Amino acid sequence: MRGILIGIAVAAISAAISATPAGAIDYAKSGDIIPPANYRDWVFLTSSLDLNYNEPVPGAAAPAKSQLDNVFVNPEAYKVYMKTGTWPDKTVMVKENRVAAPSADEIGKSGKVQEGIISIELHVKDKKRYPGDGWAFFFSNGKTPTARYVARPASCYTCHEEHGKVDTTFVQFYPTLVDVAKAHKTFKGD
């Protein structure tokens, strides 16, 4: 049963996302975004358990189950970050939220493992397109071909601006990136 559910989720997400050339951001005419098909091959930054906004993102259903997320960034932006301690234009971060399912009886009875997609959130820096700091958020339930543009004001913007330690991103939760920002003095309040 679990395998079938995973299969359905993978098939749904595979069908929902289209191929994107490396380094390009694929916008729909509506202003929404087409999530990159290959983001699982990007650079992994962190995983978290039940890390949600206190106020839900508009349009996002409150997760019914516990969730384990994975955050990825495009390799081009990662390379610049490692040299400068901050994110260049055309940075794309993808936070995929997955079901945190009880692990099988055979291993770690109290553990939780990742299963199907609950939702996908994108944080994109595109200065030409978005005034101010250049960042925009997008949200997808993982079943539609596009991720919906989240217009300001919204809690994701205010929370990231207030608490994100590097250029409105939560580098404080990316354990291998913290020291890079501190060395470049880009870590807020440090």
Place this chain on the structure above:
Amino acid sequence: MRGILIGIAVAAISAAISATPAGAIDYAKSGDIIPPANYRDWVFLTSSLDLNYNEPVPGAAAPAKSQLDNVFVNPEAYKVYMKTGTWPDKTVMVKENRVAAPSADEIGKSGKVQEGIISIELHVKDKKRYPGDGWAFFFSNGKTPTARYVARPASCYTCHEEHGKVDTTFVQFYPTLVDVAKAHKTFKGD
């Protein structure tokens, strides 16, 4: 304080691991292994919460805190897996176990985020070196330059052989890889 702890952990792990040429496995003369310095740039497979063996790996202290792990595989092996549904010789998987710390008050009060390294486990396929199925396990506390070879018999071998769904690996917990194995009929018992 958290920042300092992360800094120490990152510095410790950076000092503990040495550079390894892409695709090569770096063994110490003792038969232990030098964990690849760049495994965080490899392909990410999954994250899990408190997924431990029921019996601890010999020499491994029982984790004092809740842990969130990340599993990575070398890109060369990943490419072969995506074409064949199984792992080639010279596959290296790295499971890094990190402290699952309570998230900051400002976001997701009930959540957990990843902090410093608790331990690193490696699962390596090297047919010339290891008789039988070619797989060997290694364990590091993240503070020593090498990861210790785990000799048979040990619970990691028996658990993986009994429950691992693809070539003694836990592909059932790698949500984007399950369908690939099923398509290639390499998924055990399916």
